Amino acid sequence: MGAQSDAAMKWKRIGIVGAGNMGSMMGFAFSELGLDVSIWDAKSANVNNFMKQVEQAKGLNGRISGYHDISDFADSLRQRGGRRLFLFSITHGTPADEVLKLIKKHLMKGDIILDGGNEHYRNTERRQRACQGIGVDWIGMGVSGGYQSARHGPSMSAGGNNIALEEVMPLLELYAAKDPKSGVPCVSNIGPGGSGHFVKMVHNGIEVGMLSVICEAWGFMHSGMGLDYEEIGEIFEAWNTDGELHTNYLVKIASDVCRTRKAVNGSEAEDGYVLDDVLDKVVQDDDSTEGTPSWSIMESAMRHVSCPTLAAGFYFRVASGNREERLQVAEKLSMPDPKSFTDIKDKSQMIESLHRAVYCAFLASFCQGLELIARASIDEGWDISLSECIRIWRAGCIIQSEFIADLLEPFLQENKSFTNAKLNSCVGKELQRNFTALKDTVLRGLAADHYFPALSATLEYIKYTGGTMLPTKFMEAQMDYFGAHAYNKPGVQGEDPGLVAKGPHHFEWNPA
Numbered sequence: 001m002g003a004q005s006d007a008a009m010k011w012k013r014i015g016i017v018g019a020g021n022m023g024s025m026m027g028f029a030f031s032e033l034g035l036d037v038s039i040w041d042a043k044s045a046n047v048n049n050f051m052k053q054v055e056q057a058k059g060l061n062g063r064i065s066g067y068h069d070i071s072d073f074a075d076s077l078r079q080r081g082g083r084r085l086f087l088f089s090i091t092h093g094t095p096a097d098e099v100l101k102l103i104k105k106h107l108m109k110g111d112i113i114l115d116g117g118n119e120h121y122r123n124t125e126r127r128q129r130a131c132q133g134i135g136v137d138w139i140g141m142g143v144s145g146g147y148q149s150a151r152h153g154p155s156m157s158a159g160g161n162n163i164a165l166e167e168v169m170p171l172l173e174l175y176a177a178k179d180p181k182s183g184v185p186c187v188s189n190i191g192p193g194g195s196g197h198f199v200k201m202v203h204n205g206i207e208v209g210m211l212s213v214i215c216e217a218w219g220f221m222h223s224g225m226g227l228d229y230e231e232i233g234e235i236f237e238a239w240n241t242d243g244e245l246h247t248n249y250l251v252k253i254a255s256d257v258c259r260t261r262k263a264v265n266g267s268e269a270e271d272g273y274v275l276d277d278v279l280d281k282v283v284q285d286d287d288s289t290e291g292t293p294s295w296s297i298m299e300s301a302m303r304h305v306s307c308p309t310l311a312a313g314f315y316f317r318v319a320s321g322n323r324e325e326r327l328q329v330a331e332k333l334s335m336p337d338p339k340s341f342t343d344i345k346d347k348s349q350m351i352e353s354l355h356r357a358v359y360c361a362f363l364a365s366f367c368q369g370l371e372l373i374a375r376a377s378i379d380e381g382w383d384i385s386l387s388e389c390i391r392i393w394r395a396g397c398i399i400q401s402e403f404i405a406d407l408l409e410p411f412l413q414e415n416k417s418f419t420n421a422k423l424n425s426c427v428g429k430e431l432q433r434n435f436t437a438l439k440d441t442v443l444r445g446l447a448a449d450h451y452f453p454a455l456s457a458t459l460e461y462i463k464y465t466g467g468t469m470l471p472t473k474f475m476e477a478q479m480d481y482f483g484a485h486a487y488n489k490p491g492v493q494g495e496d497p498g499l500v501a502k503g504p505h506h507f508e509w510n511p512a
């Protein structure tokens with residue numbers, strides 16, 4: 001507690017830029033931790049709305065002041081001697097650039113800016129260079145857990161200048177979610193440059209894979225097994241209580257999403273489930289308010305890392321967004337709707353297979369994301385600790401999965417150079433142990449025309465990343481036929497398995 005107070009005392013005040021969903025919750029949280037909070041937003045109404053909430057709030061310790069003028073805002077942070085601390089919570093890309101441009105002339109040498117937005121890591125690195133010129137440290141800080149965690153303690157991945165990072169770390173540790181088992185704060189100094197935002201980007205990529213898997217499982221139980229919302233909610237709750245999906249945030253809220261009724265405070269005014277009011281459109285990729293999942297997929301392609309569960313989940317939601325066009329296509333294609341299963345012999349066993357399939361696909365999502373981080377860390381010279389990534393995802397974030405974290409963290413901690421989690425015997429055993437359940441579930445779902453993009457992609461991923469002779473030998477042959485791309489030969493030393501390098505052989509299949 002003493003150390004915590006010291007961290008708050010050192011900074012005394014924080015300046016929050018952006019009074020949106022996240023920024024306003026961060027304002028309350030830092031006040032509660034004892035810091036005075038200055039908050040500014042380009043839109044005056046956002047500041048006014050927030051200050052109205054402040055008037056009603058209880059339990060605040062530091063004083064919260066709202067500013068309409070950016071110069072007054074920056075001046076409010078002047079304190080004798082120490083460095084000033086700003087926290088940006090702004091829409092990524094051009095909006096964040098515009099705000100930086102506005103505030104830049106009010107910045108002073110020594111200022112530290114934490115960018116808590118979901119920003120592309122290359123933009124972060126560009127701003128780091130621009131701010132370095134004026135003696136300001138720009139830290140790209142991934143913040144996860146949505147506005148509830150922003151209020152009560154998120155998971156954070158911070159990257160940038162090490163000296164500045166070490167200075168702010170005690171305050172971030174105070175703010176961060178705490179691992180319920182160890183009490184350790186879920187924040188880390190990930191590394192230099194844009195590494196912190198890269199890790200957050202991949203977190204959101206994993207999140208998209210998991211979100212797809214869980215909605216596919218919901219569809220399987222609802223339209224396939226004919227279970228109602230309450231029954232499915234109970235199943236999710238049971239999964240989240242015990243077994244491989246225990247203490248798993250998305251499974252936990254899945255249960256709430258199934259069971260939440262519209263009636264508020266016992267009122268009968270509007271009954272029914274909130275879920276009934278939700279359309280099947282996920283639009284944030286289309287309107288570019290979020291970019292993290294699409295960037296993850298682009299990064300996986302550019303860095304040659306197979307992330308099909310993540311990609312399938314992403315394409316699924318992209319296809320969902322343009323409902324109008326989708327309905328037009330539906331008229332042309334007359335695709336079958338998911339059918340109910342008429343031959344359920346053992347309901348509990350079917351649910352248990354689904355449970356294991358979901359777990360297997362979640363684990364595969366983590367393997368894919370970690371591999372992408374490992375690849376980027378090597379390419380960029382970031383030296384990211386994968387075990388630290390798992391550690392900070394133990395609480396306060398959307399992909400919190402305690403069983404998976406317990407499986408992955410120990411060996412990643414022991415062997416820092418691990419780049420492919422599937423090579424660990426415990427992980428390999430888990431994927432193998434649950435493969436049949438995943439296969440049975442996918443076969444049943446596909447036979448009844450269910451939507452299974454991420455689950456089926458995971459099945460193939462496990463199969464082909466562990467396959468000993470893929471039909472890609474035929475692909476390689478065809479490519480040599482038309483493009484003289486050359487090939488490696490089976491059983492030849494230095495070629496099989498050999499390096500990831502072009503083979504020395506070409507056959508003149510059809511001389512030109």
Ligand SMILES: NC(=O)C1=CN([C@@H]2O[C@H](COP(=O)(O)OP(=O)(O)OC[C@H]3O[C@@H](n4cnc5c(N)ncnc54)[C@H](OP(=O)(O)O)[C@@H]3O)[C@@H](O)[C@H]2O)C=CC1
Pocket residue numbers: 018019020021022023041042043046089090091092094095096098099116117118119143144145146147289290
């Ligand atoms: N919501 C979430 O669960 C999470 C969000 N994030 C990230 O945190 C950041 C904030 O998100 P969130 O609070 O949810 O979003 P909001 O839309 O609630 O807030 C975004 C803020 O940015 C401002 N803004 C947008 N465009 C401009 C512009 N051109 N010039 C100046 N200000 C602008 C908004 O003002 P205005 O109202 O005028 O548009 C608002 O103050 C984003 O980067 C998001 O990706 C990170 C983790 C979780």
Ligand SMILES: O=C(CO)[C@H](O)[C@H](O)COP(=O)(O)O
Pocket residue numbers: 118143144145146204207208284290291292293398
């Ligand atoms: O960052 C987040 C959670 O981690 C935010 O909730 C974000 O809005 C999620 O959006 P997306 O699915 O597009 O990443």
